[in-house]
Structure formats: C-alpha cells, structure tokens
Amino acid sequence: MTDEPLKTTPLNAAHRAAGARMVGFGGYDMPVQYEGVLAEHRWTREHAGLFDVSHMGQCKITGEDAVAQFERFVPGDYAILKAGKQKYSLLLNAEGGIMDDLMAGKPDHDGLYVVVNAGNKDADFAFLKANLQGDATLTVLDDRSLIAIQGPEAAEVMAAHEPVMAEFGFMDCARLMLFGVDCFVSRSGYTGEDGYEISVPNADAERIWNALLQDARVKPIGLGARDSLRLEAGLPLHGHDIDATTSPVEGALTFALSKSRKERADFNGAARILKELSDGPSRVRIGLSVKEGAPAREGAEIADMDGAVIGNVTSGGPSPTLGRNIAMGYVPPAFAELGTDLKVIVRGKPAAAEVVAMPFVAQRYYRKPKAV
Amino acid sequence: MHFTKDHEWVRLDGDVATVGISKHAADALGDVVFVETPEAGKVVSKGDGFAVVESVKAASDVYAPVSGEVIEGNAALASAPETVNADPEGEGWFAKIRVSDASTEGLMDRAAYDAFLATL
Numbered sequence: 001m002t003d004e005p006l007k008t009t010p011l012n013a014a015h016r017a018a019g020a021r022m023v024g025f026g027g028y029d030m031p032v033q034y035e036g037v038l039a040e041h042r043w044t045r046e047h048a049g050l051f052d053v054s055h056m057g058q059c060k061i062t063g064e065d066a067v068a069q070f071e072r073f074v075p076g077d078y079a080i081l082k083a084g085k086q087k088y089s090l091l092l093n094a095e096g097g098i099m100d101d102l103m104a105g106k107p108d109h110d111g112l113y114v115v116v117n118a119g120n121k122d123a124d125f126a127f128l129k130a131n132l133q134g135d136a137t138l139t140v141l142d143d144r145s146l147i148a149i150q151g152p153e154a155a156e157v158m159a160a161h162e163p164v165m166a167e168f169g170f171m172d173c174a175r176l177m178l179f180g181v182d183c184f185v186s187r188s189g190y191t192g193e194d195g196y197e198i199s200v201p202n203a204d205a206e207r208i209w210n211a212l213l214q215d216a217r218v219k220p221i222g223l224g225a226r227d228s229l230r231l232e233a234g235l236p237l238h239g240h241d242i243d244a245t246t247s248p249v250e251g252a253l254t255f256a257l258s259k260s261r262k263e264r265a266d267f268n269g270a271a272r273i274l275k276e277l278s279d280g281p282s283r284v285r286i287g288l289s290v291k292e293g294a295p296a297r298e299g300a301e302i303a304d305m306d307g308a309v310i311g312n313v314t315s316g317g318p319s320p321t322l323g324r325n326i327a328m329g330y331v332p333p334a335f336a337e338l339g340t341d342l343k344v345i346v347r348g349k350p351a352a353a354e355v356v357a358m359p360f361v362a363q364r365y366y367r368k369p370k371a372v
Numbered sequence: 373m374h375f376t377k378d379h380e381w382v383r384l385d386g387d388v389a390t391v392g393i394s395k396h397a398a399d400a401l402g403d404v405v406f407v408e409t410p411e412a413g414k415v416v417s418k419g420d421g422f423a424v425v426e427s428v429k430a431a432s433d434v435y436a437p438v439s440g441e442v443i444e445g446n447a448a449l450a451s452a453p454e455t456v457n458a459d460p461e462g463e464g465w466f467a468k469i470r471v472s473d474a475s476t477e478g479l480m481d482r483a484a485y486d487a488f489l490a491t492l
Contacts, residue, residue, distance in 0.1 A: 021402075037428040038403040224402070224429050294406050295426055318405045318428055347408075347424065 009054035010145050010205040018220055025223055026118025028055040033222040040225035041320045044191055045361075048153040049221035049229075050212055054145035057121025058184075058199055062111035065134030070104065070112055073131065075248060075267045077258035081106055086173040086186050090248055090256050091116070091124060096269025096276075097244040098251060100124050101236065103197075107184050108175040115146065115197070117238050144184075145205035150195035150229075153217040155366065158196055160215065165196065169368035179208045190226065192233025192363040231326065232319050234287060234358025240298055241285060241314040241328055249276035250330065252285040252358075283311060283330040287358035288344065290316070290325035293351035296344035302329050303343040303350060310335055313344060321361045328358065373461065374479035377488065380437040381461055382479060389438045389469045393425065396489055398460035401427045404453045409445030409466050416442060416469065423466045425456060437479065440471040 006029040015022065020031035031052065033040060043049055061070055067078045076089040086105025090098045100120040107113045116124045128138050149158060158165040162178050165185070173186035184199035200208050212218050227237070236242045242251040247269065254277070261267055265274055290296050300313040316327025327344065335342060338357055343350040374382050379397035383390045398404065406426040416422045421433035422442070445467045449455060456464040480488060 032429070033402060036403050038405075041428075228428055294408060294424070294431070297431065320428070 007055075009052055010202045011052045011054060011209055014206050014209055015052065015220070020220070020222060023223070026055050028118060030055060031220070031222040033224045034220050037222070037224035037228060038320050040219065040221045041228050043219050044151045044193060044221055044225060044229055045321055046152065048149055048151040048157050048195075048215070048218045049191070049225070050209065050218050051148040051150065051221050051226055052145070052209070053148050053197070054205065055118035056146055057116040057118065057124060058141040058144050058146060059114050059116075059125060059128075060111055060139045060141060061114060061128070061132065061136055062139065063135035063137050065132075065136040066111035069132045069134060069136035070114075070128075071261070071267065073128070073268050074102075074104070075257045075261050075270075075273070076104075077260045078104065078112065080260070083109060084172055084174055086113075086171050086188065088256055090253060091127075092248075092268040092273075093244055094268050096247045096272035098238065098242045098246055098248065098253075099127065099244050101238050101242065101253075103186070103188060105171075105173040105186060107173040107186070113173070113175075113184050113199075119239055141199070143202055144199045145202050146197060146199050147205065147209060147212070148189050148195060148197045149212060149218065150189045150191040150193045150221075152194060152364065154193065154195040157212065157215050157217050161211070168196070168366075170194075170365040179204065179211065181208075187366060190233075190235055191229035192235070192359055192361060193229075194364055194366040227315075228317060228320060231315055231317060231328070232321055232359065232361040233363055234328070234360060236285065236328070237315060246285075246330075247273055247276055247281065249273055250281045250283055250285065280333050282332065284333050284336045285314070285328055285330055286336050287356050287360060288313070288316070288327040288329060288342065288353045289356045289360075290327055290344055291352040291354065293349060294346045295325045296327045296346050296351070296353070300327070300329075301345040302331055302353070303345055304335060305341055305343065307343070307350070309345075310342075319360055326360045327353070331355075374437075374476045374481055375485035375488075376435070376437045376479060378435045378437075380435060382437045382476070384471070384474055384476065387471050387474050388443065389440065389471045389474075390465050391437055391467055391469060392465040393434055393456065393460055394485070395460045398457050398464070401425060401432065401456075403428055404456040406431075407446075407449040407453045407456060407466070409447070409449060410442045412442055412444055414442040416440065426453075434466060436469070438469055438471045439473065440469040442467050443470050444468045
C-alpha cells in the first residue's frame with residue numbers, strides 16, 4: 001500500500017459522530033465497528049444492519065455495444081439478462097484469473113450498472129476503459145454513494161419508506177426515485193441475508209442514512225461484521241479467497257459461468273476454464289469447520305491426516321452464529337469431498353478440521369412466489 | 373499494578389507476577405474470542421510473545437512484561453475468553469510468572485500509564 005492519505009465517503013462524519021472505530025480499507029477511511037463486531041453481526045442476523053459501502057466502485061457501461069463488449073471479460077450471459085435483473089459475475093484476465101468479482105445489472109434501459117470492489121476499482125475501470133471497443137462507454141459514478149441494508153427486517157424497514165421495495169425479488173434491480181432522489185437499487189447483498197443495496201447521490205447520502213437509522217430495527221454495521229457475515233455466507237472476498245491467479249473453477253464459482261457462454265467459449269480465459277471444467281482444477285476452494293483450538297485465519301496451512309501440507313486457509317475466524325470456528329481455503333480436489341478430515345496448522349499446532357458445505361449459515365435471500 | 377507500553381499489566385506479590393492485558397488493550401481489541409495462555413514451566417523473557425489473544429478480526433501477541441518461569445496459565449480463559457473484556461485487570465489475567473528479578477524497573481505505574489495513553 002502507498003502512503004497516500006485515505007479517501008473518505010460522504011458518510012465519514014456520520015460514522016465518526018456515531019463513535020465508530022475507523023480503519024483504512026481499500027484506500028478509504030472506513031468504520032470497522034460501532035458497538036462491537038459480535039453485537040453488530042448478531043443484530044444483522046436478527047434485525048437490520050445498515051452498511052456504508054460507498055468505497056465500492058460504481059459505473060455505467062452504455063452504448064449499443066455495451067453488453068457485447070462487457071461480455072468479452074465476464075463469463076455471464078448479459079445479452080439474455082432481462083431488464084430489471086442483475087447477475088453476479090467475474091472480471092477475467094486472459095489467463096482466466098479473477099481480476100475482480102462484481103454485480104452487473106440492467107436497472108434501466110441504458111446499458112449496464114456495475115458494482116466492483118473498492119480495492120480494485122481503479123484498476124477495473126482503467127482496464128475496461130482501455131479494452132471496451134466500439135461505442136461502449138464506461139462512466140464512473142463517483143458522484144454516488146452506496147448504502148446496504150441487510151437482515152430479516154430489512155424489507156419491512158424499506159417498505160415503510162418506499163412500499164415499492166417490497167415488490168422486488170432477489171437480484172431484481174431498478175433505477176427509481178427513492179427518498180425523493182434518483183437511485184439505483186437492487187435486492188442483494190454480501191451477508192447471506194435478505195436486503196438491498198441502494199446507490200444514492202452523494203449529496204443525499206447522509207440524509208438517507210440518518211432517515212434509515214431512525215427506525216429502531218436498524219443499526220449501523222462496520223466492516224468487521226461485514227467480513228464475518230460474508231464468511232458465514234460462504235461468499236469469497238477478492239484479494240483473499242479469490243485473486244488474479246484463481247479461476248472460477250478453482251474458486252468454486254462455476255455458477256457464474258453461463259451455459260451459453262461456455263458453449264460459445266468467447267470470454268477471456270475460456271480455454272483454461274473449459275479445460276478445468278472437463279479435466280478438473282489443481283485446487284479448489286472449500287469450506288472448513290475447525291473443530292478445536294484457535295481460529296484458523298488467512299495463511300494458515302491445511303494438512304492431510306499424514307501431516308503433509310496440501311493448501312492454505314484464505315479466510316477464517318469465529319462464526320458468531322454457529323459458535324465455532326470456520327474457514328475457507330484451497331486444497332487439491334482429492335481432499336475436497338464433504339466430510340474429509342483435514343488439519344489446519346495454527347502457530348505450529350495442528351487442529352482437527354472437516355470439509356463442510358458452504359454457505360456455513362443458510363442464506364435467506366428473498367425469492368418471490370411464482371406468479372400463477 | 374504496573375504497565376508496559378504494549379499494554380500488558382503486572383501485579384507483583386513477592387516473586388510471583390500476575391500478568392494480563394490492560395483495559396485499554398481489551399477495549400481496543402474488541403470482542404475477545406480466543407486466548408492461548410502459556411503452560412506451567414515455560415520460561416519467558418521480558419518482551420517475548422508468551423500468549424495470544426484473538427478478536428473476531430485478528431490474532432495479537434501478548435508480550436511478557438517480566439522474565440521468569442510460568443507457574444500457571446489462566447485455564448478459565450479457554451472456555452470463557454470474554455472474561456478478558458469483562459474484567460481485563462482482574463479475572464481476565466493471563467498467567468502467573470515466578471520472576472527472576474522482582475523489580476518494576478522500566479514499567480509504568482498507573483498514573484504514568486494513563487499519561488502514556490493520553491499521548492496515543
């Protein structure tokens with residue numbers, strides 16, 4: 001990291017006024033916790049947590065060629081994605097490595113709205129600007145903040161402000177007037193809970209943040225709990241659980257590979273990815289239940305029962321919901337079967353671990369009842 | 373009670389030092405979820421990492437504020453690590469160490485430690 005001063009989001013003063021402990025993350029001065037990571041984690045699982053994720057990168061890609069050009073670098077089928085829908089995808093390099101993971105959708109009838117990770121956004125936007133051809137044009141939306149509300153009470157809270165929000169299903173998105181201003185909104189998130197991400201004009205961010213916090217069901221949640229929540233939900237964190245060397249197959253993200261795109265094999269890195277799909281990858285991301293001892297964190301070695309090191313933990317820690325330690329990491333596929341007994345080595349001490357399914361904690365996304 | 377700049381505390385009773393981490397350190401760590409205390413018989417030198425305390429987010433070394441031989445680690449913290457937050461300078465002690473030199477030289481008393489915290 002450089003010594004450049006940290007950037008701030010439009011909600012920085014609100015975080016400080018609320019007594020948040022601030023840390024540098026992705027180049028931004030961000031709240032890591034308000035009252036405490038465990039309390040915030042549990043509040044989000046039981047009520048509604050409010051997250052400032054304005055450090056993330058937002059952009060529009062517009063023009064007649066927007067979708068076709070974007071698809072060159074992602075393995076999802078955005079051509080057939082309906083208006084009002086969004087889809088998780090991966091920005092791939094020529095070797096099939098994951099440069100970033102992202103959400104891209106069609107909230108309006110004007111190309112794609114894309115959200116990328118804070119730490120990668122400058123590189124992502126530079127890469128796309130340099131590589132998008134034809135009339136595809138990328139516009140960075142740095143005049144916008146991003147607020148997430150997550151938890152089982154998030155939908156009721158939002159409906160109290162804007163009844164239209166209740167009509168959204170998981171992964172629906174739209175551009176509409178909320179709180180009197182032009183917003184992009186989606187029913188999605190990074191906690192495994194039901195909830196929304198709302199892109200608002202910077203000038204209105206603090207007003208909307210404070211309006212949502214007026215509801216007794218809502219508390220502000222820092223990045224500490226955001227990390228433990230996403231870990232329980234089995235969601236990878238780019239730069240830790242996936243990076244430019246890992247493929248979607250290795251990263252256990254093959255759901256992001258659309259059938260039509262695999263058939264056409266017309267995206268960056270398709271050769272490697274299709275080969276891994278047919279022959280198997282050399283390593284794969286797994287979930288681990290750590291059965292004893294200390295939390296196994298990023299960098300801890302994973303060993304087989306004979307003590308041979310076979311991989312590494314990429315993130316891990318206590319699961320407040322489960323009351324035990326969980327981790328994700330990479331091992332060769334021969335060790336990836338559910339129920340496989342392994343060891344994690346923390347400060348030189350091997351501890352028993354078992355390969356378990358992810359998510360560790362069941363996701364509770366809102367699926368709309370099917371129309372009759 | 374005396375303190376180090378790394379936020380450990382020491383309470384000397386004859387040649388036995390009870391050691392732990394300060395309230396300031398416990399508050400800064402946040403929710404403590406795991407503590408690894410040393411076993412009896414371990415010989416530690418002042419400044420050595422002799423215990424580990426883990427919050428939800430990270431693991432931190434705890435440095436020995438004195439030199440000597442560990443006579444007891446606080447086994448109760450294994451099942452109740454939250455004691456470190458609840459009572460860091462009492463029930464949340466980490467270890468008892470038989471010191472080789474029962475002096476508090478180089479350590480801060482409470483007033484000096486408070487003054488030190490004010491500079492942080």
